[in-house]
Amino acid sequence: MQNGNLIETFDLVKQFPIGGRKFTALRDVNMKVRRGEFLGLVGPSGSGKTTLLNIIGALDKPTSGRTVVIGMDTGKLSHKESAMLRSEYLGFIFQTYNLLPVYTVYENVEFPLLLLGMEEKKRREMVISALKWVGLDDRARSRPSTLSGGESQRVAIARAMVKRPKLVLADEPTANLDAENSFNVLDMMVRLNEELETTFVFATHDDKVIRYLRRKITLNDGRIVEDIETVPSPPGQGGE
């Protein structure tokens, strides 16, 4: 962080044992991400996007190499410490939303704040404002099973954003959404990025997402093959 980088990776290698052999999913990945970036990991299926995202999120450990996230060397963190890193600084958005099925929309969004031990009144304010943000404050009492895909993903975004994390990791957030919902959700994330300076890292091969990116890192076969700045070209109001 001293140098202004939110994420730094050094010679990351990730291998998975398959049968008796080893499959290399990431090879010598070196990248730096600065605060406030809106960045995408792109590349064909199987190129290692999710694997890299998981390592950045301290959900997985590299076979070799080092990752520093928000000033913390994730390889050296205990279970408890990496849970704290995620709880305090990171937000996750999954392709399949991963809402907790027995909780209401409100309770799902409240969950990260409960983990932070925040007091009731403050929790309430933040949950309601997050739900307003994604336009779902009227669905607070609904259960996930009654929501559409777009609505579910908006709840997941509210849950990831409610604690104002420094970094949001989003794995294929639009894969299950139609075009209109995708653009909706992306517009929302751009707004969060601009207003709160939240850093976004996507893993995606969705063109709709790619149009919004300001930086694109292309992976192929576990290697970074391209790392370029791009000019976002979001569609006009109402999509195309």
Next chain:
Amino acid sequence: MLVLKLALRNIIGAGLRTWLNVVVLSLAFVLIVWTQGFIQGMQEYSQRALIDTEVGGGQFWRPEYDQYDPLTLEDSHAPLSPALRKLVNDGSATSILITMGTIYPGGRAMPALIKGIDPSQKALNIPAGMLGRVSDGDIPGLIGQRMAKTTGLREGDFVTVRWRDVGGTFDAADIRIAAVVITDMPTIDQGQIWIPLERLREMLRTPGEATLVVVDKDTATVPEAGGGWIFRDQEYMLKEIVEMVKSKMVSTLFMYSLLMFMALIAIFDTQVLSIWRRRKEMGTMMALGMMRSRIVALFTLEGALHGFLAVVAGAIYGLPLFMLSKKYGFPMPDVVDDWGFAIPQKLYPSYGAVLLLGTTLLVLVSVTLVSYIPSAKISRLKPTDALRGKMT
């Protein structure tokens, strides 16, 4: 606190499934307590009844006497020792003389125990006083309702009885049924006929003798009898029934443990077999920054709460049930007559603290274990594995 709050949220959120589990589990809980209380009540009753009608405060036996072998009766009689005579004269004990005989109700021969009892005795709850009803020369006899049924004898009937006296000589006489006694106790009823002690002594030519001497149950200290008489205390006399009831308790407990097991399977199913949904839930919670130990605690507590709710629910509908049955008793069907011990017309179950607490503990501990083990297993997965399957 957080974990408790979340666990409550989880089980309330799970709605119907939670209630189903709780209902099944509480049913198992109530049934276990109910049946065990029932049997415990039965034991208490039959012990009391046995003491009242048979055991008293213990019995003095002849050394040859074996209560399960009628053939030993021939040698099991002797005059009372001075100590015993004093006890009997004080009204603290009563003599009983027993012999094997044959009776001929309606011309059929059947073996019967002929028991001599003092019509004025107070030690046992046997209405021997009714033997005084027949005043003329007839030998009066008392039988129980089961004996009346098997022999077809009724009050006022005569029945011929044949016996052997102490010298081995056969003799016969008619006994007139003075009364048919309604009793819960098959042991003072089936296959036996009660007549006045002095008459039986005359018939056997054994004046002043007895087979056993029953001590009144209120007698504080029982003296040494001397003269070869052996004292069998209550514990000895009740050993068999206590064991019988115990085995009954174990076998019914086993039955209802099966029910309990089924309830546990239902919980097990919620906690384990829906592993996919829950596994993803756990992975999601890990990704959101929840610590493993807390996740395990959460899922364990969730299961334990099922047990807790089941106990509470069980108490809500069980306690009034227990209370009412304890107060008003429970009418017993006749079929259980062949259980081998006294079955009252109405049973008053008995629910001890050990039973209630023990069953509560059983429910709580087993439910908690069944929840802890799988949660601990799943939580050891890497978060990515826990999340996987859907997240690519």
